[in-house]
Amino acid sequence: MLDASPVGEPRILCGMQQVATIIAPTVFAVVLGYLFGKVSKASVAPLVNITMYIAAPCLVFESLYSNDFVMSGALRLWAACLLIMVGTFAAAWVVFGLLWKDHKALYLPVVFQNTINLPLPVITLAFGGEGVAAMMVFYIPYALALNSLGVYMAAGKKGFRYGVRATFSTPLIYATLLGLVLNVTGVGLPEVVTGPFRLVGTAAVPLGLLTLGMTIGGIRFTQIPATLVASVIRVGGGFGLGLLAVWLLGLTGVPRAVVLLEAAMPSAVFAAVLATRYKNEEELVSSVVLTTTLMAVVVVPALIYYLT
Numbered sequence: 212m213l214d215a216s217p218v219g220e221p222r223i224l225c226g227m228q229q230v231a232t233i234i235a236p237t238v239f240a241v242v243l244g245y246l247f248g249k250v251s252k253a254s255v256a257p258l259v260n261i262t263m264y265i266a267a268p269c270l271v272f273e274s275l276y277s278n279d280f281v282m283s284g285a286l287r288l289w290a291a292c293l294l295i296m297v298g299t300f301a302a303a304w305v306v307f308g309l310l311w312k313d314h315k316a317l318y319l320p321v322v323f324q325n326t327i328n329l330p331l332p333v334i335t336l337a338f339g340g341e342g343v344a345a346m347m348v349f350y351i352p353y354a355l356a357l358n359s360l361g362v363y364m365a366a367g368k369k370g371f372r373y374g375v376r377a378t379f380s381t382p383l384i385y386a387t388l389l390g391l392v393l394n395v396t397g398v399g400l401p402e403v404v405t406g407p408f409r410l411v412g413t414a415a416v417p418l419g420l421l422t423l424g425m426t427i428g429g430i431r432f433t434q435i436p437a438t439l440v441a442s443v444i445r446v447g448g449g450f451g452l453g454l455l456a457v458w459l460l461g462l463t464g465v466p467r468a469v470v471l472l473e474a475a476m477p478s479a480v481f482a483a484v485l486a487t488r489y490k491n492e493e494e495l496v497s498s499v500v501l502t503t504t505l506m507a508v509v510v511v512p513a514l515i516y517y518l519t
Contacts, residue, residue: 231512232336233333233336233337233515233519234333234511234512234515236332236336237329237332237333237336237420237511238508240332240416240417240420240421240424241420241421241423241424241427242424243421243424244420244421244422244423244424244425244428245424245425245427245428246424247421247424247425248424248425248426248428248429249428253425255422255425255426258418258421258422258425259422261414261418262328262414262415262418262419262422263381263382263383264382265382265411266411266412266414266415266418266419267327267331267383267386267412267415267419268382268383268385268386269386269407269408269409269411269412269415270331270343270408270411270412270413270415270416271343271347271383271386271387271390271412272386272387272389272390272408272412273390273405273408273409273412274340274343274344274347274390274412275344275347275348275386275387275390275391275394276390276393276394276400276405277340277394277405278340278341278343278344278394284345284348284466285348285391287460287461287462287466288345288348288349288462288466288469288470289348289349289351289352290456290460291349291453291456291457291460291462291470292349292350292351292352292353292470292473293352294452294455294456294459295449295452295453295456295470295473295474296322296323296352296353296356298448298452298455299321299322299444299445299448299449299452300318300321300322302321302444302448303317303318303321303322303441303444304318306440306444310437310440315364315491316364316365316486316491316492316493316495316496317437317441317492317495317496317499318364319361319364319365319478319482319485319486319496320441320445320478320479320482320483320496320499320500320503321441321444321445321448321478321499322361322364323353323356323357323361323478323479323481323482324445324449324473324474324476324477324478324479324503325423325476325477325478325479325480325504326346326349326350326353326354326473326476326479327350327419328419328420328422328423328480329419329420329423329476329477329504329507329511330346330469330472330473330476331343331346331415331416331419332416332417332419332420333472333511333515334346334469334472335416337468337515337518337519338465338468338469341465342465342468342469345465345466345469346469346473347387347390348387348391349469349470349473350383350387351384351387351388354381354383354384355384357479357481361481361482361485362485364485365482365485365486365488365489365491366485366488366489366491423480423504426480427480427500427501427504430483430497430498430500430501431494431497431498431501432498432501432502433494433495433497433498434494434495434498435498437495438495438498438499438502439502441499442478442499442502442503442506445477445478445499445503446475446476446477446503446506446507446510449474449475449476450471450474450475450510450514452474453470453471453473453474453475454471454474456470456474457470457471468518468519471514471518472511472514472515472518475510475511475514476507477500477503477504477506477507478496478499478500478503478504479500480500482496482499482500483496483497483500
């Protein structure tokens with residue numbers, strides 16, 4: 212008689228340990244930020260500024276500069292990003308058109324996911340510099356859309372020019388473009404130049420997670436039916452579109468994994484920031500951000516297990 216014991220069990224246990232190793236530091240930092248925000252009542256603005264204007268650009272530049280890069284791969288990543296954004300917008304347009312025609316602000320947290328704070332540490336730990344480079348290439352069209360069309364969606368026509376100005380005043384854009392150009396052209400930089408960028412860039416991951424924890428601590432649930440529907444479209448619909456994108460574009464390996472992770476990420480905290488700034492159903496948008504972030508507690512480990 213054949214042995215009926217589960218021959219795949221050691222591999223499963225190894226995979227679960229790998230997932231735990233990747234996820235545990237992420238969860239710890241987010242929880243620490245949440246507790247710190249609750250106890251100290253400190254402003255999250257300084258952390259946001261340091262992360263977005265100093266640490267993250269350094270990490271992005273160094274990762275893109277030091278990892279192999281092929282332009283055809285970038286075009287496919289950009290196409291995947293656009294397909295996911297357009298697809299989630301189309302799905303939301305159909306569903307919201309049938310259920311809630313007056314909730315136009317819901318498009319923000321559905322179309323724009325968290326592409327930096329949460330996926331950055333996960334991708335760094337799971338896929339290293341190659342994953343970070345692919346993530347930042349994926350981020351380029353997303354950043355342009357978020358800071359222009361995203362602002363337009365939040366504020367109407369009066370927000371478009373503001374969004375364009377915000378896009379071109381963001382160091383991440385320039386760090387990404389500079390890293391890509393130097394990589395593609397083969398320009399060599401000495402370690403005395405790249406070393407400082409690498410050192411400062413290491414702060415981006417923990418700072419981003421602490422910021423996320425402090426931010427979600429101030430969000431509250433509201434309008435539960437609309438919140439749940441929008442959350443399912445963002446995470447479930449986004450992942451489905453990610454699968455479609457990697458299949459249509461023939462993405463494999465680390466780029467495929469990055470696209471699928473990014474596609475299923477929770478709503479961007481910046482969506483709530485925009486809704487609050489322009490007083491456009493900020494409580495509802497924040498509820499979707501919080502709900503999808505809580506969903507990520509289950510979704511992200513499952514995806515990491517599947518992808519690794």
